[in-house]
Amino acid sequence: MRTPIRITAIRPTTVAVPLEAPLRHANGAHWGRFVRTIIEVETDAGITGLGEMGGGGESAEAAVRGLQSYLVGHDVMRLEALRFAIANPTASLYNNRTQMLAAIEFACLDIIGHALDVPVHALLGGKLRDRVPFASYLFFRFPIDDAGTHEVRTPEQLVAHARALKVAYGFGSHKLKGGVFPPRHELACYRALAEAFPDDTVRFDPNAAFAIEEAIRFGHAIADLRNDYYEDPTWGLNGMRQVRAAVPIRLATNTVIVNFEQLAANLRDPAVDVVLLDTTFWGGVRACVKAAGVCETMQTGISVHSSGELGIQLATMLHLGAVLPNLSFAADAHYHHLRDDVIRGGKLPYQGGAIAVPDAPGLGVTLDHERVARYGELYRRTGGYAYDRDPSRPGWYPLVPNGDWADPAVPSPKLAFAWEANA
Numbered sequence: 001m002r003t004p005i006r007i008t009a010i011r012p013t014t015v016a017v018p019l020e021a022p023l024r025h026a027n028g029a030h031w032g033r034f035v036r037t038i039i040e041v042e043t044d045a046g047i048t049g050l051g052e053m054g055g056g057g058e059s060a061e062a063a064v065r066g067l068q069s070y071l072v073g074h075d076v077m078r079l080e081a082l083r084f085a086i087a088n089p090t091a092s093l094y095n096n097r098t099q100m101l102a103a104i105e106f107a108c109l110d111i112i113g114h115a116l117d118v119p120v121h122a123l124l125g126g127k128l129r130d131r132v133p134f135a136s137y138l139f140f141r142f143p144i145d146d147a148g149t150h151e152v153r154t155p156e157q158l159v160a161h162a163r164a165l166k167v168a169y170g171f172g173s174h175k176l177k178g179g180v181f182p183p184r185h186e187l188a189c190y191r192a193l194a195e196a197f198p199d200d201t202v203r204f205d206p207n208a209a210f211a212i213e214e215a216i217r218f219g220h221a222i223a224d225l226r227n228d229y230y231e232d233p234t235w236g237l238n239g240m241r242q243v244r245a246a247v248p249i250r251l252a253t254n255t256v257i258v259n260f261e262q263l264a265a266n267l268r269d270p271a272v273d274v275v276l277l278d279t280t281f282w283g284g285v286r287a288c289v290k291a292a293g294v295c296e297t298m299q300t301g302i303s304v305h306s307s308g309e310l311g312i313q314l315a316t317m318l319h320l321g322a323v324l325p326n327l328s329f330a331a332d333a334h335y336h337h338l339r340d341d342v343i344r345g346g347k348l349p350y351q352g353g354a355i356a357v358p359d360a361p362g363l364g365v366t367l368d369h370e371r372v373a374r375y376g377e378l379y380r381r382t383g384g385y386a387y388d389r390d391p392s393r394p395g396w397y398p399l400v401p402n403g404d405w406a407d408p409a410v411p412s413p414k415l416a417f418a419w420e421a422n423a
């Protein structure tokens with residue numbers, strides 16, 4: 001009879017890790033750093049597991065600490081029980097703990113892996129590949145100084161940025177995050193990108209900011225390019241279905257299919273061709289593996305989504321990507337935009353556009369407590385930021401669909417935080 005490994009404590013720590021430059025998106029921006037909550041789950045076996053989730057600050061830390069009364073004493077190997085213990089679907093109408101469930105699941109998988117001396121991918125069925133390919137994830141960016149360093153606003157700046165990333169990391173697919181500037185400008189940028197890399201594939205994601213008619217117009221204007229897919233051009237399953245009927249490109253989403261109910265709805269009445277699986281949004285790595293199995297059965301495409309990870313969540317994406325037979329697209333990661341990481345040894349390296357799947361026990365990454373302290377201090381000095389606001393446009397907030405775009409003729413201003421990025 002196996003001895004249970006029981007949770008004894010859950011320790012959240014919020015960190016702010018600087019980005020190379022602030023990243024613009026349809027809802028606002030990442031203002032110069034990622035704020036993430038690192039979660040350490042301690043056990044009576046003396047093994048500590050690592051989890052990670054988005055957002056942060058006192059409220060996230062308090063919410064995670066609030067789970068202690070539910071989880072102290074829980075056996076980490078009882079992962080299905082964990083799901084119902086803190087994220088029962090009807091109880092969740094009163095509290096949404098999906099992202100916390102994910103972070104705790106990551107830590108439990110890490111603990112189980114250490115206890116059995118196997119990597120997490122071995123717990124998920126075993127790896128089918130040693131490396132997971134990633135796309136370059138290109139954003140329009142604010143500069144970090146008055147000279148315009150790292151700004152991305154024009155087609156020329158975008159292509160130069162993509163060339164630099166391709167040289168540094170070897171990407172063979174390029175994703176442009178749009179929904180910032182008028183569609184006509186973003187179309188020029190996207191076409192310039194595709195034409196600069198004729199042998200690579202491209203993907204465009206305006207974060208559902210387009211009206212249906214705009215999404216159809218834009219889709220026709222890019223239909224001749226080597227698109228992997230057209231990601232969330234408009235909002236909602238019913239909006240996506242209308243675009244899909246009118247545009248000859250496969251549609252992808254990370255917004256309107258993030259749970260099994262929505263996946264089932266899409267199978268009954270298809271609106272999306274490629275489901276981008278996010279280990280946080282879906283409530284854990286195992287939920288993504290299950291969803292990928294449904295998609296394999298129904299021949300729906302999949303890829304791995306990025307919600308702004310540090311090395312712990314990146315490890316979950318690598319283990320997920322390693323075990324999916326039907327992974328036919330490069331995964332997305334924000335990772336290359338970070339200046340550093342909280343794991344020992346710093347950022348995991350890219351080679352040939354891919355990152356090696358960790359084979360060490362558990363998630364295969366170790367927390368660097370000196371870095372956690374440094375970036376915990378940076379968080380305390382700089383605080384959170386309004387992800388859903390554009391720091392260059394006071395009073396603006398995004399409508400869906402949007403029509404109030406940033407002006408591409410105006411050089412982007414330097415943000416107050418940018419100096420921190422050089423600290």
Ligand SMILES: [Mg+2]
Nearest residue numbers: 205231232254
């Ligand atoms: Mg997306």
